[in-house]
Amino acid sequence: MLQIRSLTKRYGALTALDGISLDIAPGEFFGLLGPNGAGKSTLMSLVTGLRAPDAGSIALKGELLTGSSSAARLSLGLVPQHVALYPELTALENLSIFGELYGLRGADLRSRIDAALEAVQLSDRSRDPVKTFSGGMQRRLNLVAALLHRPKLLLCDEPTVGVDPQSRNAIFEYLERLNREGLTIIYSTHYMEEATRLCSRIGIIDHGKLPALGTLDELLTRLPFEEEIRFAATPATTPFAAQLGAHGELATADGAHRFRPRAGFRLSAFYALTEAHALPPHIFTQQRPTLEAVFLHLTGRNLRDA
Amino acid sequence: MNSVLALLRKDFLNFRRNKAAVSLTFAVPFLMIWLFGWIFGVNRKDSGPNGIPFAVVDASGNPAAAALIAALRGEKAFRVITDHPSTTPKRPLVVADLRPLMEAPGAPFRFALVLPADLVSNSGIGLRLKFLSNPRNEIETQTVNGLLQKTIFSSVPELLGQSLQANTKKFLGDKRLTEFNRGIATAVTSAFGGDADEMERRMAAADFGFGALKQQRDPALRRLDAPPANPQQDSKIENPKSTTADVFNQLVKIDTEQVVGAKVKSPQATSLVGGWAIQFLLFAVSASAASLFRERDAGIFQRLLAAPVTRAHILWAKFFYGVALGLVQLVVLFVASSWLYGIEVLPHLPLLALVCVFAAATCTSFGMLIASVTTSPEAASGLSTFLIMMMSAIGGAWFPISLMPLAVQQFSKLTLVYWSMEGFSAVLWAGQSLTQILPILGILGGITAGVLSLAIWRFNRGKIFE
Numbered sequence: 001m002l003q004i005r006s007l008t009k010r011y012g013a014l015t016a017l018d019g020i021s022l023d024i025a026p027g028e029f030f031g032l033l034g035p036n037g038a039g040k041s042t043l044m045s046l047v048t049g050l051r052a053p054d055a056g057s058i059a060l061k062g063e064l065l066t067g068s069s070s071a072a073r074l075s076l077g078l079v080p081q082h083v084a085l086y087p088e089l090t091a092l093e094n095l096s097i098f099g100e101l102y103g104l105r106g107a108d109l110r111s112r113i114d115a116a117l118e119a120v121q122l123s124d125r126s127r128d129p130v131k132t133f134s135g136g137m138q139r140r141l142n143l144v145a146a147l148l149h150r151p152k153l154l155l156c157d158e159p160t161v162g163v164d165p166q167s168r169n170a171i172f173e174y175l176e177r178l179n180r181e182g183l184t185i186i187y188s189t190h191y192m193e194e195a196t197r198l199c200s201r202i203g204i205i206d207h208g209k210l211p212a213l214g215t216l217d218e219l220l221t222r223l224p225f226e227e228e229i230r231f232a233a234t235p236a237t238t239p240f241a242a243q244l245g246a247h248g249e250l251a252t253a254d255g256a257h258r259f260r261p262r263a264g265f266r267l268s269a270f271y272a273l274t275e276a277h278a279l280p281p282h283i284f285t286q287q288r289p290t291l292e293a294v295f296l297h298l299t300g301r302n303l304r305d306a
Numbered sequence: 307m308n309s310v311l312a313l314l315r316k317d318f319l320n321f322r323r324n325k326a327a328v329s330l331t332f333a334v335p336f337l338m339i340w341l342f343g344w345i346f347g348v349n350r351k352d353s354g355p356n357g358i359p360f361a362v363v364d365a366s367g368n369p370a371a372a373a374l375i376a377a378l379r380g381e382k383a384f385r386v387i388t389d390h391p392s393t394t395p396k397r398p399l400v401v402a403d404l405r406p407l408m409e410a411p412g413a414p415f416r417f418a419l420v421l422p423a424d425l426v427s428n429s430g431i432g433l434r435l436k437f438l439s440n441p442r443n444e445i446e447t448q449t450v451n452g453l454l455q456k457t458i459f460s461s462v463p464e465l466l467g468q469s470l471q472a473n474t475k476k477f478l479g480d481k482r483l484t485e486f487n488r489g490i491a492t493a494v495t496s497a498f499g500g501d502a503d504e505m506e507r508r509m510a511a512a513d514f515g516f517g518a519l520k521q522q523r524d525p526a527l528r529r530l531d532a533p534p535a536n537p538q539q540d541s542k543i544e545n546p547k548s549t550t551a552d553v554f555n556q557l558v559k560i561d562t563e564q565v566v567g568a569k570v571k572s573p574q575a576t577s578l579v580g581g582w583a584i585q586f587l588l589f590a591v592s593a594s595a596a597s598l599f600r601e602r603d604a605g606i607f608q609r610l611l612a613a614p615v616t617r618a619h620i621l622w623a624k625f626f627y628g629v630a631l632g633l634v635q636l637v638v639l640f641v642a643s644s645w646l647y648g649i650e651v652l653p654h655l656p657l658l659a660l661v662c663v664f665a666a667a668t669c670t671s672f673g674m675l676i677a678s679v680t681t682s683p684e685a686a687s688g689l690s691t692f693l694i695m696m697m698s699a700i701g702g703a704w705f706p707i708s709l710m711p712l713a714v715q716q717f718s719k720l721t722l723v724y725w726s727m728e729g730f731s732a733v734l735w736a737g738q739s740l741t742q743i744l745p746i747l748g749i750l751g752g753i754t755a756g757v758l759s760l761a762i763w764r765f766n767r768g769k770i771f772e
Contacts, residue, residue, distance in 0.1 A: 045608065045772075048608065048611065049611060049612065050607075050608050050611045050612065050771070050772065051772055071614075073612065073613060073614050074614060076612060077612075078608065078612035080608045080609050081605060082604055082605030082608075083605075084604055084605040084606045084608060084609040085604075085606075086606070087604075098609070098613070101610065101613040101614065101615055102613055102614065103614075145609070146609070155612075
């Protein structure tokens with residue numbers, strides 16, 4: 001569906017994208033996971049033609065995307081990071097304008113608008129100005145505004161920023177349904193939970209590079225451990241954690257330690273340390289590592305701190 | 307109290323970090339004061355009216371008329387034109403030239419003085435002159451009237467003496483006039499002393515010592531500069547009310563003729579409304595162009611440009627919106643003026659609408675240029691306010707251009723305000739035809755094309771779409 005080759009974009013001295021190559025298959029739900037400033041939005045803006053790359057190429061279904069390739073753009077839909085709607089206009093008027101930009105007119109446009117509003121439960125607010133909508137409602141409208149022309153590839157640039165859990169879930173369900181119906185989706189986010197839930201394949205992006213790319217299982221195999229051990233960060237566990245850190249990666253966040261053992265680390269050594277510090281076994285939990293651990297392993301930084 | 311101080315500190319910190327606010331508070335007012343001082347020649351020797359084109363036709367053949375023309379030339383308010391402005395080789399203006407030239411689009415002068423063949427009458431004591439005007443701008447017209455009277459009355463004594471001699475000669479004949487002058491000179495010098503030959507020579511030269519009156523009448527004549535109550539409707543230029551001035555009032559007959567706009571029902575409002583309209587239009591379309599920033603900040607350009615929409619589409623749509631908005635606003639303003647002040651709009655509506663379209667296009671391109679060279683709505687608002695006020699002042703929307711120093715007047719014709727007002731005036735005041743207003747429309751179109759090209763070039767180089 002989409003082929004990206006050696007894509008580079010610089011802003012003065014800053015290299016926002018550094019020779020990224022990527023293939024997106026038809027029907028794929030691809031996640032682009034990275035912290036703020038990693039290059040996600042720049043990649044989106046290059047695919048949509050908002051900016052021109054300094055080097056590299058982007059092809060959609062074999063056709064090179066350039067600034068003037070309006071035919072290819074008919075196959076694209078963009079859900080921008082901001083709520084890119086006209087707040088003074090009603091939901092109906094907004095959708096009507098964005099539909100007309102793609103050449104939709106008359107009854108066809110009206111039926112698509114009705115279906116879109118129905119899909120995101122906004123039919124009863126269709127004649128209200130968008131500025132009167134809640135943040136979640138605006139986000140849902142922001143999403144369907146990109147779908148009226150039935151694109152083949154949907155680009156979602158952090159579409160759930162600032163959205164309440166209920167609306168976020170509604171957006172997820174709607175996107176999953178669209179993907180099941182065959183829509184190819186590229187979804188950028190800095191929430192690992194979103195990427196984990198939605199995406200069949202994930203690219204980790206940091207400082208304009210893609211250090212890892214694959215399914216969740218493939219990414220987790222990049223880790224030198226299969227499980228991680230969590231325990232509360234308290235004064236009683238601090239000396240223990242300091243000693244444990246010598247045997248692997250130790251991350252501390254939200255009042256908890258996460259220990260990812262180095263290859264070859266034996267469980268017997270762990271138990272010996274707990275006994276030495278008189279720590280009871282029930283304070284420890286063992287769990288499968290997350291994308292957070294992958295990101296930390298690959299970049300040396302936590303996703304949320306990056 | 308601590309809370310108030312903390313909040314106060316916050317406001318000062320915010321202000322200091324907001325470059326647009328700092329410049330609007332300090333730099334822009336300073337710049338405006340300086341520029342307005344420059345525009346109106348404050349504290350300069352050449353302040354006051356300057357270089358008003360003023361045609362003079364001397365059909366009298368009287369040598370004394372040259373003194374009057376010289377006096378007019380000596381008045382810095384006037385740029386005296388005595389040759390036809392467009393013939394090659396040059397030839398002196400004749401009376402028949404005046405009306406066509408004053409009625410023409412872009413008239414080279416709007417005021418003219420004719421010194422007729424019967425300037426110095428031999429059928430009565432006094433002078434006869436003719437003043438032609440296109441009193442499009444009331445302030446300018448009043449200024450011209452006042453200065454013209456002052457200049458004429460400064461030259462009257464010499465001319466008046468000639469009038470007396472001519473009139474006497476008609477009744478007495480040459481020989482008896484010479485004897486009359488000799489008799490008077492001898493009688494006066496016998497009784498009061500003096501040189502009889504010198505007195506006779508001066509009487510023959512029409513020098514009766516009226517020049518001494520110039521010194522006496524100066525304070526009174528200054529009042530001549532005061533505006534007439536309604537210059538457009540006056541058939542005679544109003545004369546001074548002092549006793550001395552009354553003498554001249556009786557002796558100098560100035561016939562006036564309004565060449566253009568004589569049938570305009572509401573002359574004052576008609577001449578003013580164009581200036582008001584163009585200023586409102588500039589503010590409206592500048593605000594409209596600044597909406598580009600709101601769309602950028604909302605990420606709407608990203609969405610639009612992901613669709614089969616180009617930057618050019620966005621800019622053209624914004625341009626046409628500005629033109630439509632401007633057209634509607636101008637038409638509403640003119641119709642409202644028609645209702646409030648009786649300006650005759652309906653008979654001129656098609657041509658007025660055409661001028662409105664061109665003026666709206668020019669103003670919209672200006673608004674887009676402002677948006678293209680600034681980076682925020684605040685900066686755009688500050689810069690457009692500054693430039694609109696500058697252009698309105700220099701372009702003549704507030705005061706006649708002739709009140710500005712000559713150096714400033716050179717810039718007037720570079721402003722869209724000037725040409726838009728010319729267009730409105732050509733239609734509403736002068737009642738000109740489509741063919742006649744084409745040059746003005748061409749200039750407005752040219753300004754639009756130039757400014758819009760610059761704006762589009764700047765938009766494509768700028769970051770508003772990124």
